Amino acid sequence: MAHDVFVCYSSEDKTTADAACAKLESTGVRCWIAPRDPTPGIPYTGQIIKAITDAQIVLLIFSGHASRSEHVLRELEIASDSGKIIVPFRIEDIVPSGDLRYYITRVHWLDAMTPPMAKRLEELAALMRKLLEVPQVAAATDVGEAAVPASPKRLVPYVLIFAALCAIIYVSFFHKPTASPTPRQPSEREVHALSQGLYGYWPLNAATLPSGSKPSPESTFMPVAQDRSGHGHDGTVQDYLDEEWKRQYGHDNILLDFSDQPTHLQRQMRNFVTVPGRLNTAGSYSVSAAVLPESFSGAPRNATIVSQSGGQVGSFDLRLNEASSAELIINSSDTIEPDENTVNDSERLSGAWHNVLGVYDARAGEAMIFVDGVCRGKASVNKTFRSSGPIMIGAAKSGTTVGELFSGFIAEVRLYDHALTENEAKTLYWVTMKQLQQSPENLRSSTCTANQRSLTSSAGT
Numbered sequence: 274m275a276h277d278v279f280v281c282y283s284s285e286d287k288t289t290a291d292a293a294c295a296k297l298e299s300t301g302v303r304c305w306i307a308p309r310d311p312t313p314g315i316p317y318t319g320q321i322i323k324a325i326t327d328a329q330i331v332l333l334i335f336s337g338h339a340s341r342s343e344h345v346l347r348e349l350e351i352a353s354d355s356g357k358i359i360v361p362f363r364i365e366d367i368v369p370s371g372d373l374r375y376y377i378t379r380v381h382w383l384d385a386m387t388p389p390m391a392k393r394l395e396e397l398a399a400l401m402r403k404l405l406e407v408p409q410v411a412a413a414t415d416v417g418e419a420a421v422p423a424s425p426k427r428l429v430p431y432v433l434i435f436a437a438l439c440a441i442i443y444v445s446f447f448h449k450p451t452a453s454p455t456p457r458q459p460s461e462r463e464v465h466a467l468s469q470g471l472y473g474y475w476p477l478n479a480a481t482l483p484s485g486s487k488p489s490p491e492s493t494f495m496p497v498a499q500d501r502s503g504h505g506h507d508g509t510v511q512d513y514l515d516e517e518w519k520r521q522y523g524h525d526n527i528l529l530d531f532s533d534q535p536t537h538l539q540r541q542m543r544n545f546v547t548v549p550g551r552l553n554t555a556g557s558y559s560v561s562a563a564v565l566p567e568s569f570s571g572a573p574r575n576a577t578i579v580s581q582s583g584g585q586v587g588s589f590d591l592r593l594n595e596a597s598s599a600e601l602i603i604n605s606s607d608t609i610e611p612d613e614n615t616v617n618d619s620e621r622l623s624g625a626w627h628n629v630l631g632v633y634d635a636r637a638g639e640a641m642i643f644v645d646g647v648c649r650g651k652a653s654v655n656k657t658f659r660s661s662g663p664i665m666i667g668a669a670k671s672g673t674t675v676g677e678l679f680s681g682f683i684a685e686v687r688l689y690d691h692a693l694t695e696n697e698a699k700t701l702y703w704v705t706m707k708q709l710q711q712s713p714e715n716l717r718s719s720t721c722t723a724n725q726r727s728l729t730s731s732a733g734t
Contacts, residue, residue: 325355585607
């Protein structure tokens with residue numbers, strides 16, 4: 274029987290697992306659960322692997338027992354390798370231990386510790402239906418009476434309302450002069466899947482002061498670019514704005530400006546951000562950002578969006594090249610003159626916000642560059658290395674020299690510890706543009722001036 278959800282649990286939590294399975298199936302969500310569904314006479318391990326790979330979601334009944342179970346760990350490993358959505362349903366107030374932490378610390382948990390359990394199961398079923406886009410199953414009027422689907426005529430008003438809302442969204446979004454065209458709106462399941470494997474998320478629309486900071490004209494301080502993924506990879510803003518700016522526009526909500534043409538309110542310096550964490554660049558990864566380029570002053574040059582440093586060179590550099598086209602450089606080794614694996618777009622980016630995404634797929638040995646959700650180039654990667662960090666936003670580091678400073682604005686930076694697919698790239702573009710739409714109007718403007726740059730933070734995805 275085809276199924277939507279694989280139920281992963283420790284045998285000690287069978288009662289809760291059975292209750293969750295029964296609730297989901299009563300609402301139209303099909304489940305696979307042992308020992309009910311395995312077929313006798315067929316190797317059990319092979320059935321488990323097939324059941325996980327055939328499912329869209331793996332539901333983990335998370336408890337102390339599950340945290341210590343080798344079987345649970347192996348099932349989550351298969352789910353992760355298969356790119357499945359993992360939804361932990363936490364029934365005990367504990368944190369994951371050991372290897373299990375790797376698979377579930379970067380996904381959204383659904384807590385079930387507060388009674389009544391029936392309400393928590395209702396919440397679980399509602400989440401699963403949203404992720405799977407399964408409609409609510411209507412309750413029968415009597416025992417044994419089948420639920421009757423709504424008449425098409427009764428659905429007509431709702432279809433018309435939905436169409437009108439889509440038209441409003443289309444007009445309000447597509448006619449923004451500084452935004453690129455938006456793809457179809459993804460499902461909630463597709464958006465939720467982007468939270469898995471997220472290493473860090475920096476909106477970069479505002480900087481906040483470190484805790485306890487009391488800036489004064491005589492003191493200097495380094496504001497924080499917050500990591501909104503919840504993983505604590507906060508960045509430090511370098512080359513910050515001067516005291517006149519701070520006195521006039523305040524300290525708590527200041528747009529990070531990577532401008533190559535400072536105003537009279539700024540010293541001759543530009544922002545860039547350093548993040549002390551490091552991504553495993555020997556394995557697969559993806560790096561994405563929204564950019565609003567400005568014209569370079571002087572001769573054409575490379576302008577880094579995001580990079581990760583090494584001893585001599587960085588492992589990767591997502592940037593705009595001298596032609597102002599999106600480009601991903603992956604260096605083969607941490608040496609002064611490494612072989613460069615390069616993939617780039619041929620179109621110039623200027624005058625509007627764009628989503629630039631670089632992807633390295635270690636298994637395929639391939640690098641890809643995406644602009645606004647569309648793959649613009651692919652290239653083979655023969656060799657790479659694991660750099661020591663740090664991650665840099667708006668600049669690149671070679672040896673001890675910081676350069677390739679970005680000219681313009683950068684926002685919505687996301688790093689993933691795996692290779693995003695082409696469909697996920699489209700979803701990420703939609704999410705990125707949606708976040709910019711929810712930010713203050715001056716974030717979307719290509720003609721920002723100094724007195725427009727005091728902003729408030731926007732919510733993460």
